Amino acid sequence: MTQYILKLFNTQTRKKEEILPSDGKTIRMYTCGPTIYDYAHIGNFRTYVFEDLLRRTLKFFGFEVMQVMNITDVDDKTIKGAIKNKVPLKTFTDPFKKAFFEDLKILNIEPAEFYPEATAYIGEMIKIIQDLLKKEIAYVGLDKSIYFSIGKFPNYGKLSRLNLKELQAGASMRVIADEYDKESVSDFVLWKSYDSVRDGDIYWDSPFGKGRPGWHIECSAMSLKLLGHTIDIHCGGIDNMFPHHENEIAQSECYTSKSFVLHWAHSEHLIVDGKKMSKSLGNFFTLRDILKKGYSGPQIRYMLLHTHYKSNLNFTFDGLAGAKNTLQRILDFINRLKTIKEEQEVCVVTPFIQRCKDEFSLALADDLNISSALASLFDFVRDINVLCDDKKIFKKDAIRVLEFLADLDKVIGCLSFNDEEVPQNIQEALDKRQIARKEKNFKKADELRQYIESLGYIIEDTPQGARVKKK
Numbered sequence: 001m002t003q004y005i006l007k008l009f010n011t012q013t014r015k016k017e018e019i020l021p022s023d024g025k026t027i028r029m030y031t032c033g034p035t036i037y038d039y040a041h042i043g044n045f046r047t048y049v050f051e052d053l054l055r056r057t058l059k060f061f062g063f064e065v066m067q068v069m070n071i072t073d074v075d076d077k078t079i080k081g082a083i084k085n086k087v088p089l090k091t092f093t094d095p096f097k098k099a100f101f102e103d104l105k106i107l108n109i110e111p112a113e114f115y116p117e118a119t120a121y122i123g124e125m126i127k128i129i130q131d132l133l134k135k136e137i138a139y140v141g142l143d144k145s146i147y148f149s150i151g152k153f154p155n156y157g158k159l160s161r162l163n164l165k166e167l168q169a170g171a172s173m174r175v176i177a178d179e180y181d182k183e184s185v186s187d188f189v190l191w192k193s194y195d196s197v198r199d200g201d202i203y204w205d206s207p208f209g210k211g212r213p214g215w216h217i218e219c220s221a222m223s224l225k226l227l228g229h230t231i232d233i234h235c236g237g238i239d240n241m242f243p244h245h246e247n248e249i250a251q252s253e254c255y256t257s258k259s260f261v262l263h264w265a266h267s268e269h270l271i272v273d274g275k276k277m278s279k280s281l282g283n284f285f286t287l288r289d290i291l292k293k294g295y296s297g298p299q300i301r302y303m304l305l306h307t308h309y310k311s312n313l314n315f316t317f318d319g320l321a322g323a324k325n326t327l328q329r330i331l332d333f334i335n336r337l338k339t340i341k342e343e344q345e346v347c348v349v350t351p352f353i354q355r356c357k358d359e360f361s362l363a364l365a366d367d368l369n370i371s372s373a374l375a376s377l378f379d380f381v382r383d384i385n386v387l388c389d390d391k392k393i394f395k396k397d398a399i400r401v402l403e404f405l406a407d408l409d410k411v412i413g414c415l416s417f418n419d420e421e422v423p424q425n426i427q428e429a430l431d432k433r434q435i436a437r438k439e440k441n442f443k444k445a446d447e448l449r450q451y452i453e454s455l456g457y458i459i460e461d462t463p464q465g466a467r468v469k470k471k
């Protein structure tokens with residue numbers, strides 16, 4: 001069997017590089033997870049679907065993957081939400097955490113091995129900060145918060161290729177907010193000293209006084225603790241590159257004196273009218289908003305999946321309807337194969353399967369080129385449909401094709417192989433209609449069709465016989 005190896009674009013080196021487990025066994029991968037202060041929007045899910053495609057592809061190629069996705073349950077936004085709603089932090093964040101896991105299931109995103117919550121790792125964060133203070137890389141500010149001195153880390157800016165000298169000329173000395181842009185490149189906060197107005201009664205005790213961690217140290221602490229000092233892949237949306245990932249590198253490498261991440265992978269954004277979908281711009285849809293409009297999890301997943309992760313994906317409802325139709329073509333094909341019952345010892349599909357599998361895998365191996373991988377699947381569907389039209393496909397071959405599609409679906413994750421449950425009364429009416437048609441009793445056949453339609457199903461007459469599906 002051919003061993004495929006994924007060549008993935010590395011944001012740090014700006015080159016496609018092979019992904020192999022550095023410990024010879026398991027690919028260790030960290031994915032920045034949600035901040036649970038609200039429902040995640042489908043822009044966030046574009047990134048999580050990309051990470052899911054990466055994970056599934058590595059597994060499809062035969063590698064073991066150990067993935068961590070953190071849950072940010074303390075930061076500026078969660079604290080603000082808890083205070084505004086006058087509830088404890090956990091009471092505020094828990095429903096959003098629950099919703100997030102429900103959404104992952106709806107989108108058929110494979111579970112990661114670990115979902116650490118930041119609040120359970122405060123001790124680890126304190127340990128790192130103490131070490132950085134001892135090394136005089138971190139310092140206590142006038143506000144008693146602790147800052148990371150970027151001037152002490154010569155590699156600062158290596159990921160986002162910042163020209164530090166130029167940027168620092170006009171920049172402020174330090175920044176306490178979790179999120180900021182390149183214009184504000186400066187020393188960043190590791191520990192925020194307690195402020196009763198800002199923090200209510202949310203704080204942790206530490207050797208440097210009451211307070212709470214900055215957002216960036218959270219990911220470093222969880223990654224180092226769960227995956228070790230040097231990991232294979234670290235992912236996120238491209239907006240995470242600066243400052244979040246840049247700061248993660250600085251803290252972690254100063255703490256361990258080792259390379260933090262071998263391969264950085266960032267996906268481009270889901271955009272609306274040319275702008276990044278985001279809470280702050282208000283141009284977002286949650287998964288729930290889209291489900292309410294009648295779209296299903298697999299249809300939304302397909303829409304988020306089908307464009308290469310390094311291109312912006314422009315969200316429109318027309319685009320979503322297009323994704324729905326495209327997916328339906330594969331599902332119709334699957335249903336068609338399922339109706340083939342005639343048995344004959346002929347086998348014609350093997351070369352088609354082999355070719356499609358090669359093309360599909362090669363496309364994925366080339367920086368997760370999912371659009372090209374899906375194109376090879378559509379070529380395959382077209383070829384096998386022609387064979388079906390020519391009555392050259394019998395039951396054994398149909399089963400082989402279905403098994404092959406199930407194999408590809410380990411990566412795609414949108415194709416349903418469960419037989420759609422057809423209620424008994426509808427199946428009986430369909431059988432009676434078939435008999436009526438055979439007996440040329442078209443009036444009765446028509447009445448039965450109307451009856452089936454009145455129950456929300458439609459009949460499809462295919463060369464292999466009639467079948468029903470939900471309207």
Ligand code: AMP
Binds near residue numbers: 034237
């Ligand atoms: P946040 O909860 O804002 O930290 O975002 C969680 C993840 O979603 C991060 O990896 C972000 O980079 C990603 N993300 C946020 N907005 C978008 C978007 N419009 N398109 C793609 N990914 C996004």
Ligand code: ZN
Binds near residue numbers: 031033244
């Ligand atoms: Zn992170």
